[in-house]
Amino acid sequence: MATIKDVARMAGVGTGTASRVVRGKGSVSPDKLERVRQAIDALGYRPSHTARSLLYGRSRMVGVYIPMLSGTFYTAILAIIDAELRGAGLHMMIGFGTGKGEARREAVDGVNLLLERGCDGVIVLTSPLQEEDLALFGERRRRLVALNYAVRSIPEQCFTVDHVLGGRLAARALLGQGHREIAVLAGPWAVQDNVERIEGFMCELEAAGIDTAAMWVSEADFSSSAGWSAAHELLASGTRFTALFCANDEMALGAISCFYEAGLRVPRDVSVIGYDDAPSAAYSAPPLSSVRIPWREMTASAVAELLNLCDGGRRPVVREFPVSVTLRASLAPPASHANPAS
Numbered sequence: 001m002a003t004i005k006d007v008a009r010m011a012g013v014g015t016g017t018a019s020r021v022v023r024g025k026g027s028v029s030p031d032k033l034e035r036v037r038q039a040i041d042a043l044g045y046r047p048s049h050t051a052r053s054l055l056y057g058r059s060r061m062v063g064v065y066i067p068m069l070s071g072t073f074y075t076a077i078l079a080i081i082d083a084e085l086r087g088a089g090l091h092m093m094i095g096f097g098t099g100k101g102e103a104r105r106e107a108v109d110g111v112n113l114l115l116e117r118g119c120d121g122v123i124v125l126t127s128p129l130q131e132e133d134l135a136l137f138g139e140r141r142r143r144l145v146a147l148n149y150a151v152r153s154i155p156e157q158c159f160t161v162d163h164v165l166g167g168r169l170a171a172r173a174l175l176g177q178g179h180r181e182i183a184v185l186a187g188p189w190a191v192q193d194n195v196e197r198i199e200g201f202m203c204e205l206e207a208a209g210i211d212t213a214a215m216w217v218s219e220a221d222f223s224s225s226a227g228w229s230a231a232h233e234l235l236a237s238g239t240r241f242t243a244l245f246c247a248n249d250e251m252a253l254g255a256i257s258c259f260y261e262a263g264l265r266v267p268r269d270v271s272v273i274g275y276d277d278a279p280s281a282a283y284s285a286p287p288l289s290s291v292r293i294p295w296r297e298m299t300a301s302a303v304a305e306l307l308n309l310c311d312g313g314r315r316p317v318v319r320e321f322p323v324s325v326t327l328r329a330s331l332a333p334p335a336s337h338a339n340p341a342s
Contacts (some may be wrong), residue, residue: 095111128190161322253274291323
């Protein structure tokens with residue numbers, strides 16, 4: 001392993017000069033500075049993380065903020081981010097909310113913490129951050145990208161899809177199978193993309209002549225356990241329904257589990273459609289129909305844009321992402337026999 005003395009010898013400078021370059025302290029001529037940097041690269045010398053930040057002006061760390069550290073949804077996205085960053089020679093630092101405090105304040109504090117820890121930039125996922133919150137970050141907001149939501153003042157730094165359309169497509173899938181008695185399990189109303197997908201879903205049903213005001217609608221926290229509990233409440237309510245739309249796949253899988261325990265079979269007795277088309281959707285029993293969001297493409301472009309903002313690069317970036325429905329075995333025409341809730 002190379003030492004600081006090896007670096008000094010290759011650069012043709014004294015050890016003290018090489019050390020000043022690595023520590024970022026003291027006066028060094030531009031010529032010697034460049035020679036020491038070249039020697040460090042050639043020898044593969046690895047100074048401490050702090051010293052590398054001082055040497056190159058970048059920490060080569062990217063922060064990622066997620067609202068909560070639970071479930072499988074964020075795990076898949078974090079894996080994509082990590083792969084993209086490692087391919088560029090960078091690493092990620094994760095900050096996350098607890099789900100117990102005020103989500104907006106947690107997001108502001110989390111992003112600030114990542115920036116204060118020296119991250120070159122931050123990726124923020126599905127955040128409750130508001131327009132005015134960006135002002136709190138000052139110039140540092142120029143090194144922030146938003147994934148799965150949009151902020152008007154930084155449109156080029158936002159990577160999301162048309163969630164209203166996603167909700168409409170879910171409704172069309174159910175209507176196309178002949179369903180008219182439909183229940184809805186929404187995510188938290190404080191999450192903008194959830195509001196948008198439910199809005200699109202309801203608008204499409206209303207256009208088909210369905211009285212959405214009379215529908216069973218419940219709010220849950222996007223987890224499988226919340227999906228199970230909500231499905232249990234739905235069955236206990238005696239509400240007549242032949243299909244359930246869940247605002248994410250994890251809640252849909254929890255609901256399917258509850259229906260199975262209650263003796264109902266999907267899709268014979270009730271159809272279920274989710275949202276996101278997470279990797280687990282294809283392997284549930286039965287495989288889950290879901291609105292497909294192109295997470296890999298969207299995440300890769302968000303990472304590329306952030307790196308461009310950090311180093312002035314020109315990596316290709318895509319900004320339009322199609323939404324579609326993946327039809328699987330959890331969706332079928334409604335049964336002609338008894339109400340599944342009875």
